[in-house]
Amino acid sequence: MRRKKLGRSSRTSGSTIALIVLLFVGTVTLGGGIGYFYFQAQNVTKLDAQTLCPLSGPTGQLAILVDKTDPVTIRQLSFAQTKIEDLVEAAAAGTRISLGVISPDEAVVQQEYLSICKPPSANEANGLIQNIAAVDQAYKDGFKAPLDSMLRSLMVVSEAPSSPIMEDLQTFLSRIPDTASVGENKILVIFSNLAQHSGELSFYEGGNWTSFSSAGGDQRLARSLSGFEVKLMQIPILEGFQPELEDFWARYFDAQGASKIRYERVGDL
Template sequence: MGIGLIVAALSALGVIGWFLFAEAGKAPIDSTSLCPADGPTGHLAILLDTTDPVSSTQLRAARNRITDMIDGAPDFTRISFATVSPDGDIRAGSFTSLCKPPSDASALIGNPRLVAERYEVSFVTPVRAALDGLLAIPEAQASPILEALQEFLTRIPDFGTGDAPREVVLVTDLVQHSDVFSFYRGDDWASFRNSGAADRLARSLTDTRVRILRLPRPAAPQAVVDDFWRRYLDAQGASAVTTTTLGDL
């Protein structure tokens, strides 16, 4: 029995020692971004487009899906938000980017209650406020989705570097309308390419998964819209694209 107790004690000390060693080996955490000094474990970048009318049902569906994505993301994933708007100040002001910290901790190496409180105050509350604000941005006369997406990706620290997995989520009707390109003017992939705009692509989605939460827009030329975005995302280097329609009927 004595030998058994000693073995059990040594095993327990070994487990504690392993936890302490693992904690000591972790990179320090930036107090502002909540990200490790050696970079995030991945990226979840969410761009919301409310430049055209969106029903309350669609807004709730988008919020629920985004919340599920964030809840399911691994610890220290960098969660970034921005909006589509013709107003550069609104786009810049909407940008939010934080790493998701652990929501709990082992009682052996930390205070689970304190970690949970910090998770709620430092991450959940600001993310919830940012998402609520983005979903409440009013309609606009233009929908510069292409420009807003590229600007958004360049704002995210470390997005285009390293091997961390990357996922971009677009909550939009996909109906681009700006001076550069507009489906309402009859533009399509051929006109985009012939204008020279395709030569300006930044290839900023290389090895990135793209998830589209689509807001239906029946009046739009859907076949042209679908063909353009398929070609555009492929040219930008997206590794996979999935689309889910957020209907309201």
Template sequence: MARRRRNRRRGGGLGATLLGAALIVAALAAFGVIGWLVFTESNKPGIDAASLCPEDGPRGHLAILLDTTDPVSATQLQLARNRVGALIEAAPDFTRISFATVRADAGGAVRSLCKPPRDASALTANPRLVAERYETAFLRPVTETLDSLLAVPQADSSPIIETLQRFLAAIPGFTEAGADTRREVILVTDLVQHSEVFSFYRGGDWTSFRASGAVDRLARNLSGAEVRILRLPRPAAPQAAVDDFWVRYLDAQGAARVSPSVLGDL
């Protein structure tokens, strides 16, 4: 009987040794993972304090052009606000979010910030500070910008194509982005172009646009970009000419894909 007890003690000692070894291996693996995370974080590019973008550039672009030069109902404004907000929410971290509005003078400053992470691991950052930066440095100014641009007053002209080109050219890194950098352009507009360069209200269409030589002036800076149109319906506009023009125009500018939807109010 005593011999069996000694055998059990030996077996228990071996089990304890194996368990201890397993715990040591697990601890070493955990320290290795933590060390790898810290090393990875420490070797990430720095963040520019003004733009919130990585110093080696954003991970993508979301360019939003808002057109309220013609009457827009409260329902349409709210739908636009909700859709654009959802697109910003869904954008990957460090996407550069840029805003502009169509103005009678085709001007207006471009407002642009990179979307920082909303949260972070406690192993590599301070989650509270990361959340505060997201709310105060990004979400609040983006929300205020969107609300102010949607409230831009009506105008006598709608230079959509001119404003779009100036907007894209003014976004840092947009036209130089490589094929592996996602670029998405959001147009909140009725698509009814009306300016000295080209106007649907003066009978303009793609044929007259091409005949004027304007096609040769196209920047073609939408090459590879996705274009999402949140359309504000305008029943009085020459619908067939408007639709045909924009299909051809966006194709000539190099857009990879165009996704239209309507912001109705009935």
């Protein structure tokens, strides 16, 4: 019995089906690719042009206060600056980085202040939808350059006749936006010998927590450090002062709402 040969119409029908399948697969693949790129583009964090913070708000706070009233050596400054730079490097993109100063000169306090968010670096950019070179340039020019410049202006050898640590800390915190809205990843760093010396309280004149609270000072605290971890980079001071200093600042930061306090001694030998 002879087999029937496939006719031209059968071959044409098979080719048509194959073409339809191919077009369908291509359309699905193209649609999936477009969808993938759209999804990636939508998930790139949009930043405020001035502050470099995510439009949804910063994801953390790193506040650094430098005391320019204390006698300090170049070695101590170098050590502290390296520690601060490491903290900035370790901070996640989206963290607000703020720098401020302790000084009896109000003009210096107002001038030496910076608060911007850390944007994504080139290593964190998505090369499929972002210009890596542009991201890198924005990171260097918009974030690293002004931060490095301000840090250099703060880390200098200087002294002053008084040291209003509490007052300038509150001024500093009041200028930083979003401290209350950010619930986690909040760190305050203070580089100082921690010897408060002002009209409000002076350790050099025998002041301590008892005298401070007896004068009603504890009732005036702003409770502005809720959820903050406090890192105290302390320049060594007379050993006789240290117990009173530690007792005072433990009570002070607890009353201000800090979650944790850590000391690090910054010696020069």
